[in-house]
Amino acid sequence: MARAPFGVRPAVASDGPAIGDVHAESWLAAYTQIFDDEFLVGAAESRRVGWPTLIEHLLVPPNVLLVGELDGTVAAFGHAAPSDEPGTIEVCGFYAHPAAWSSGIATVLMTELLANVVSEFDSAMLWTFRDAAQAHRFYGKTGYTLTGRARSEELTDWSNRRTAARPAVQFAKRLDAES
Numbered sequence: 001m002a003r004a005p006f007g008v009r010p011a012v013a014s015d016g017p018a019i020g021d022v023h024a025e026s027w028l029a030a031y032t033q034i035f036d037d038e039f040l041v042g043a044a045e046s047r048r049v050g051w052p053t054l055i056e057h058l059l060v061p062p063n064v065l066l067v068g069e070l071d072g073t074v075a076a077f078g079h080a081a082p083s084d085e086p087g088t089i090e091v092c093g094f095y096a097h098p099a100a101w102s103s104g105i106a107t108v109l110m111t112e113l114l115a116n117v118v119s120e121f122d123s124a125m126l127w128t129f130r131d132a133a134q135a136h137r138f139y140g141k142t143g144y145t146l147t148g149r150a151r152s153e154e155l156t157d158w159s160n161r162r163t164a165a166r167p168a169v170q171f172a173k174r175l176d177a178e179s
Contacts, residue, residue, distance in 0.1 A: 005071060005103075006068060006069055006070045006075070006103065007068070008066055008067070008069070008108055008109050009069070010066055010067075011055065011059065011065040011066060011067045011077065012059070013055055013056060013059065015055065015077075016051045016053070016054070016055040017048070017051065018067070018073070018074035019051045019055065019074060020049065020050065020051030021048055021097070022074060022075065022076060022077055022095055022097045023044070023048075023093070023095050024045060024048045025044075025098055026095035026097060026098065027043065027044045027095075027155075028041070030098075030134055031155075033131065034132065035155060035164055036164075039157065042160070043155055043158070045159070046156075046157050046158035046159040046160075047158065049158070049159065050158040050159075058079055062081060063079065063081045064080045064089075065077065065078070065079045066112055066116070068096070068100075068106065068108060068109035070099075070100050070103055070105050075099070075105050076095065076096035076097065076100055076109050077094075077095060077109075078091065078093070078094045078110065078112075079091070079093040079094070080092060080113055080117060080124070082121075083125060085123075085125070087122040087123060088122070088123045088125055088172075089117045089121040089125075090124070091110075091125070092126075094110065096109075101134075106138060107138075107141070107142060110142045111142075114175060117175070118175045122174065122175055123172055123173065123174050123175055125171065125172040125173075126144070126170070126171050126172075127151070127153055127168045127169070127170050129153060129166050129167070129168050130166070130167040130169050136171075139171045142173075143173045144172060144173045145171065146170070147169075147171065147172050148170075149169070150167060150168065151167075151170075152165045152166070153165065
């Protein structure tokens with residue numbers, strides 16, 4: 001019997017290394033025009049090392065942490081938690097490995113992530129770097145719209161706590177049973 005090419009499931013502690021790899025490879029591919037190479041490489045590598053430890057904290061409610069698998073391998077992850085805005089869930093992290101880009105797994109993962117919270121929240125929001133064009137296209141395709149809100153967003157190298165700030169924009173969408 002043929003296995004489905006991709007699926008979504010709740011993350012477990014042993015997914016930490018795979019999530020770290022997805023996070024690092026996504027940053028290295030998507031942020032090359034936004035951050036200088038030395039900082040970006042260090043920050044990406046800190047994700048590979050840090051996720052096996054960090055994941056334990058993100059598996060505790062009210063966090064929602066899901067992984068998307070492509071051919072049985074973790075290829076994407078999405079993390080959401082309640083925002084400071086009442087009735088709103090924040091997508092705190094959402095990344096797919098570059099090898100999985102255009103596979104459809106990210107769209108399925110976003111749909112499942114929001115389906116997990118639609119009964120508790122009226123809307124979802126997220127922040128992404130202003131110059132992350134690919135992310136903007138994806139969020140638009142999945143029903144998010146720019147809110148007009150902007151801020152400075154820091155990327156942190158977990159290994160040395162060095163940060164680099166860049167302009168970020170907010171996307172949001174209403175949630176309903178069809179989200």
